[in-house]
Amino acid sequence: MDARRARNLAGAVGLIGLLAATAAGPAAAADCALSAPAYANVGTPLTIEGSGFPASTSIDIAFSLDGSPSDSFTVQSTAAGALEIALTPEDADIGVTTVEASAGSTCTAKATYAVLAAGQTPGPSPEPAATAAPGAPRTDTADVVGPAGWSISAALLLGLALVGAGATGLLLTKTPKRP
Secondary structure (H helix, E strand, C coil), X not given: CCHHHHHHHHHHHHHHHHHHHHHHCCCCCCCXXXXXXXXXXXXXCEEEEEECCCCCCEEEEEEEECCEEEEEEEEECCXXXXXXXXXXXXXXXXXXXXXXXXXXXXXXXXXXXXXXXXXXXXXXXXXXXCCCCCCCCCCCCXXXXXXXXXXXXXXXXXXXXXXXXXXXXXXXXCCCCCC
């Protein structure tokens, strides 16, 4: 095998590996979540709890008050992937607060709560909006389902088809060895 064919073969194998890694997605996508009470009053302790984060990892926490960034810091998740943030809202915190916790690109979770003045109670809440049922199928990828029920990513299928077409073209245009 000459050097040119070896480079082409190595390139095709590398491309197939790259396509397979891209199509495979994360092996163990975290199912992280944050929970907070619907509202809290100024001066009353509040606890925000998280679960499903990677174990013993630094988690970035960002608070935003009425849509404007207000505070950010890092906490360490437990060995079970949980976290807890305890705080007591002050007068400056009155409004709707969104908390976002993220562990790099592994997972991100959000929780929203309202801070009310001391002694104030929330008004009647509107009917909750319909949300997707747990376990709903993903809609951000396109799969091709084969005859036996197996599925393969459309991007991977296209990539393999291109590599196959290229390899076939190389074989068909191979010049015969000269004596």
